[in-house]
Amino acid sequence: MSMLADEADLVDLGLRWAPGFSALGPAFYTELQPRPLPDPYWVGRSEGLARELGLDASWLHSDEGLAAFTGNLPIAGTRPLASVYSGHQFGVWAGQLGDGRAILLGETAGGQEVQLKGAGLTPYSRMADGRAVLRSSIREFVCSEAMHGLGIPTTRALCVTGSDARVRREELETAAVVTRVAPSFVRFGHFEHFAANQRDDELRALADYVIDRYYPACRTTSRFNGNAYAALLEAVSERTATLLAQWQAIGFCHGVMNTDNMSILGLTIDYGPFQFLDGFDPRHICNHSDTAGRYAFNQQPNVAYWNLFCLAQALLPLIGDQEVAVAALESYKTVFPDTFEARMRTKLGLADAADGDRALIEGVLKLLAQEKVDYTIFWRRLSNAVAGDNPEPVRDLFIDRAGFDAWLQAYSERRAATPAAEAAGRMLGSNPKFVLRNHLGQQAIEAAQEKNFEGVATLLRLLETPFEEHAGHDDYAGFPPDWASTIEISCSS
Template structure:
């Protein structure tokens, strides 16, 4: 869907800045299919000029021609503080292709770059590419990554690094920050245009009858409530849940200092710049709820077109309260499935919470534990379960296993069928930080084979893949405390 809003107060036509001697670092044939981009046996575009397009060096590739690429303006709250005007500081929207937006991240300065250089580096581009595609394979709504194009052009961050451009695809990159921007300017005309665009293209169910803008808010909030529940279920930490990083379509976007949990810590912080732990793992649902409150505030003028200010506030407040209910319901359903529970019983939430607390106390590997839980038999003895050896408080976890086995025995499903279902929700493979780091270090030496291998493994995260079993293991001790910088 093309971003059809135009005007200097909405976006600026922005030409990408070329990079010298571009080369392929990574490419997703799966994402290419979405835009009907034909690839050859090598998995790369048959039309060779796509390398130059995705590097930001030209705008035409064969029959595909982009005109008037843009950067959009938005505002937002960063770490809970109003940051004022922001915008696409290093993202340039090339245009629409097969109904999807194609955007270049790292293709040079825009009018909203402020003090930045508009570039991305190889390190962060590889991480975004791998994680976007990994999240898609996990079934979690996300922008897609089409390619990473590298260059030996120097870019200064904490040290000197090399430039890269990550091309990404989404139905739309509209953010909560777009609403906040026009609300902050009291520009109700633009607010209405933005909301109407979303309704017509993505939320047609909100259009019939009364209250389209209230219904739009409810739908955006619902999608993001379900999204963050999915993050929690796979141990994904976004790292920077600023309101300008939240999609109006409920997609995971803006992969920066993200991280998947290895050993389980309820208060894990993946971003070393997050000194107060605002975006720690257990706070993600609360922060997403807070971001929906920012959206509600921004959309208030739209409701006031039909209702008084007091009525509008009451309606949005009531709708906002639904977020916690929807999130809790989704979270409980996901974790029941992770435990192999088909039915719903009153004690399930307490059982889940007891397990997570025990995992936190012993810092048990999140992914490996849930994957291994599928091997458990209903007639197992708690004192004979090997997984109990991962816990410090042995009597406590044995009591938990005893209660869990009783709960399993109340289900009619067989052990084999239960394991098959559990293996469809508990991945064996995730993008662990140490695996990404290994791929990055090799790529910095012009060896991109590890990126391709990880891309292949992570495209089938629920399969056994015996040849790659070691990629499912927890990180070595010296890599267990890796945190990631915001700089990219």
């Protein structure tokens, strides 16, 4: 039964909608309407994303748009639904999960799915309330757009709205809704769900949908004797490897890399307890709930491979041969290190590969780790040092000056064949001045809790173009205050 509302109650955003995921049928989801929140208000808006969607940005300033993106008014052409999936959480099989607080409105004719996160109870909410809170919604909104600004594959965020309705977590907080956008929200866990329940017909239908929509080359490949499902697994593995290399190079910690939080398109998805590193500590754990350190920064590449192995197990009924499935994962082991080294060479301003680059990269990371040097500031200062031929601001970051000077000498010799202006341009375009540090997010959240949203807007503006100087905002690019280390980010949201 369709959950479409009466035509008189619909808001027409001027977007055309296509069937998309809903064409798979009711085995994959439950149709339902979002649950309203009282007296909503705007918290943040991405007018750039609105333009990309073909949405008139005036909707992000109107009362009707506010109601629609809070879930209070249905949108013409949409058939809201919550999808079912399963997954491994912290390495343990968790069984059936699903969109417990996310409701997919539909897919635009331009191929982008639009989803409301925090829009109320669904059949998959389990013991939760289906809501999101203001603090986590602001973090997801800003970080989604920050990652896009960094050029890292990610889900996007169109807007966030708030309400004074109370939500209980560790304490009472206020509710919010994030409007998320992505080509697809399909996760590894969608495949695990149908495989675990031995529903091979649905598993095949899902895989065919993903291949035909997002990986059509898998249909015509000669890889694995033309096995399209093995080719899909390989393609997902390589996208995931590339994503993880980008995370590691920029210093991003995800915090909850469960299989239900892994995108089949290799996107950064589900911004819960994440963090950009301050001081460089390879063993840093950003999730206060992760007491065993499963998702520590230096564990992320291996965890991603473990998750891909779970995906391989789920796809095995379609691939048909365990050895072929394992072979489809093999390229992860080369794509990740090769991509990581390429990203690090770019951060160093190097145009091509040479013997000794790995040692040069490992050497500087070891120096940074020894003194927990601020990761973002180091790379930006190094970029500026190459541009201005003045290494002193970089040297000032180290107590072990002799160790840094030895590395700098080796680096300077390696870079000698590249004109300084060329190297600096490459570096300034890959080493951001601004990242979403925890304390910056916290300051914006605290102001928003007092109905002051200027901090959210400022952060968004800086992080949309993080490589630019943004004169007058150097305080957003400085060292974190001492209290930043006391911020605890957990799985609650």
